[in-house]
Amino acid sequence: NYQVTDPDGKSFDLKIGDAEIEGSGDKLTGKIYAMSIDGSSLQILLEDRNSNADDYSHVYVYQQDELEPAGVLNGEVSSYRVHPQGRLVTAIGSSEVFQSFYLEKDFTLENGVLVEIARDFYPMGNEVTARKAITLSGSKAGVAYTMTVKAGSRLVVLGTDNQQWVCLQDIETGEIGWLQVPQGEFGQILVDGKSESAQDYFDGLYYFG
DSSP states (O other), X not given: OEEEOXXXXXXXXXXXXXXXXXXXXXXXXXXXXXXOSSSSSEEEEEEEEOTTOOEEEEEEEEETTEEEEEXXXXXXXXXXXXXXXXXXXXXXXXXXXXXXXXXXXXXXXXXXXXXXXXXXXEEOOOEEXXXXXXXXXXXTTOOOEEEEEOTTOEXXXXXXXXXXXXXXXXXXXXXXXXXXXXXXXXXXXXXXXXXXXXXXXXXXXXXXX
């Protein structure tokens, strides 16, 4: 039994057998779904929309007649992909470095809570233009600097590890280089060891909001 108990979609009541839980949301749609990441417990998904009309789901784990919150997954429910053999679900999430971008992210359950499984590389694919000359590393090791990008060069942002590095490809030459970013500083890049705004060096970056 699932009911949205507020006319604006701000609260709900969920019951399965003797288990019951009340919670809140932004704009609950009243739609409910189920999946099983691990093949033993059941994950209940309550569809919601935030102020930007972006869909996401509140996730609750139902097991042994108990309901417990597990976290949230972003994106439309129809876009989620469950991989029982890997005990994970793939959903979308925002990039945490360089520019705003929707990335595919993998999540599993640890002690009943959704935890992200980091990937080595997250594809992006948008085109940017260099506003200033900048030198890129030939590898993520950051040892040999082998590629200099000139002002006006068009590049494709191939992707990122979403932690310390962004991979760029010069459209004209096909050369690929790595740009280091400071951890915990969104929208920044490292230039000669100093944190600089990525927008000072590139046109065409994406930023939400």
